[in-house]
């Protein structure tokens with residue numbers, strides 16, 4: 258995972274902060290904490306290229322157009338998921354039930370895939386229409402074909418069109434949000 262918030266105080270700094278290194282570091286910390294207050298959901302992103310599959314915890318996920326139906330995911334460049342989405346041209350977004358919150362800790366590094374048992378780190382999955390994996394226990398998923406890959410600093414924002422979706426659990430299942438955990442990302 259990339260260093261949280263970056264590798265050190267990152268500019269630009271407003272004029273009022275000036276050139277003092279300590280003031281810049283303080284500003285950097287406040288900006289990080291502020292960005293962490295932006296509400297977000299927590300998801301598992303499924304990706305696949307050929308026979309290689311992965312699942313990854315992510316919170317930078319949002320719908321970006323309703324005609325066509327486009328969903329964007331911000332993926333850090335060193336991630337295996339980045340490689341698989343780039344090569345495979347698709348991804349899935351799986352919502353997580355609030356009561357399954359411990360799952361997200363299991364998807365923060367490349368997963369163990371058991372092809373015979375169809376499991377990712379022991380969690381059963383099936384392939385979506387794009388071929389990317391969907392966790393069986395996800396209350397809902399969207400399956401997307403990549404339409405654009407936008408370079409954004411140390412991430413790529415993959416924009417995908419929803420080519421399939423479904424509820425796998427009750428529609429009113431409470432889904433996981435960042436504030437349900439003690440975790441954070443970015444900032």
Ligand SMILES: Cc1cc2nc3c(=O)[nH]c(=O)nc-3n(C[C@H](O)[C@H](O)[C@H](O)COP(=O)(O)O)c2cc1C
Nearest residue numbers: 258315316317332333336337338365366367440442
């Ligand atoms: C709470 C949380 C949220 C995360 N959100 C994202 C995200 O939105 N985008 C991203 O690229 N990585 C995110 N990560 C980091 C990835 O889960 C992590 O870097 C993972 O190692 C990369 O996965 P991969 O190499 O298995 O593809 C998040 C991590 C945590 C703990």
